[in-house]
Amino acid sequence: MIVADTLVKRFGRHLAVDRVSFTVKRGEVLGFLGPNGAGKSTTMRMLAGCLEPDSGAARLAGYDSSLDRRAAQSHLGYLPEGAPAYPAMTPRGFVRFHLRARGFSGNALREAERRALDLASVGEAAEKPISALSKGYKRRAALAAAIAHDPPILILDEPTDGLDPNQKDGVRALIREMARDKAIIISTHLLDEVEAICTRAMVIADGRLLADETPQGLAALGGAGDIGAAFRTLTRQAHESIQARDTSSPPTGAAQ
Numbered sequence: 001m002i003v004a005d006t007l008v009k010r011f012g013r014h015l016a017v018d019r020v021s022f023t024v025k026r027g028e029v030l031g032f033l034g035p036n037g038a039g040k041s042t043t044m045r046m047l048a049g050c051l052e053p054d055s056g057a058a059r060l061a062g063y064d065s066s067l068d069r070r071a072a073q074s075h076l077g078y079l080p081e082g083a084p085a086y087p088a089m090t091p092r093g094f095v096r097f098h099l100r101a102r103g104f105s106g107n108a109l110r111e112a113e114r115r116a117l118d119l120a121s122v123g124e125a126a127e128k129p130i131s132a133l134s135k136g137y138k139r140r141a142a143l144a145a146a147i148a149h150d151p152p153i154l155i156l157d158e159p160t161d162g163l164d165p166n167q168k169d170g171v172r173a174l175i176r177e178m179a180r181d182k183a184i185i186i187s188t189h190l191l192d193e194v195e196a197i198c199t200r201a202m203v204i205a206d207g208r209l210l211a212d213e214t215p216q217g218l219a220a221l222g223g224a225g226d227i228g229a230a231f232r233t234l235t236r237q238a239h240e241s242i243q244a245r246d247t248s249s250p251p252t253g254a255a256q
């Protein structure tokens with residue numbers, strides 16, 4: 001359902017994503033882990049068709065995310081980083097706006113709107129301006145819009161960021177429930193989230209994929225047998241090898 005095929009993205013001289021490849025099937029929840037600036041959001045944005053790769057390809061349900069963006073995005077629910085929503089709209093209006101843009105109308109629109117606001121537990125906040133909502137409710141409004149059309153693919157960039165512990169539990173349960181018939185990628189800094197909801201865990205650092213394992217397999221890579229230890233070991237090793245490479249290569253412009 002989701003294919004990343006040797007994706008590369010540079011910002012100026014900085015190599016943000018370095019030949020990243022993986023696939024995600026229906027029924028899988030892939031957890032994307034990595035330090036700040038590792039390239040998680042950039043990879044997700046390329047998959048979602050919001051950013052063109054410099055080379056390689058992203059495909060959703062068989063459609064190229066850049067070359068056949070509309071078809072690819074029709075299969076996708078994407079929750080970008082932060083809480084991207086029009087502040088003057090209410091969550092209900094925002095979800096409706098998304099559904100209309102996807103061709104929903106009449107009863108189908110009303111039913112999808114009700115279901116999305118319900119699943120994302122937006123509650124009474126549905127009728128308030130988004131600008132007046134707490135960070136957690138803004139996030140829920142954006143999540144409701146991402147899932148409203150019941151897409152087979154979800155790409156969720158830090159879906160529980162800003163949520164209180166009860167809200168986090170609710171969203172994790174929702175992702176587990178939706179995973180039965182969808183292919184899902186989430187990024188997270190919360191290692192317990194990977195154990196709670198992911199069937200697979202990938203670690204990325206400095207744009208490179210370091211591990212692609214089950215959560216148990218990842219935990220086994222750390223000497224202490226937990227995901228935190230594995231994460232620290234893998235990312236430290238990657239950082240050290242990049243530093244060694246940078247200090248051993250001649251400075252730009254040096255005589256060869």
Ligand SMILES: Nc1ncnc2c1ncn2[C@@H]1O[C@H](COP(=O)(O)OP(=O)(O)OP(=O)(O)O)[C@@H](O)[C@H]1O
Binds near residue numbers: 035042
């Ligand atoms: N539009 C941009 N212009 C220039 N550099 C960018 C841009 N977007 C991302 N970067 C850089 O690319 C690298 C990867 O960023 P990215 O946002 O993908 O990391 P991340 O793993 O999602 O980090 P975080 O966990 O902090 O959200 C970083 O060094 C970042 O500064």
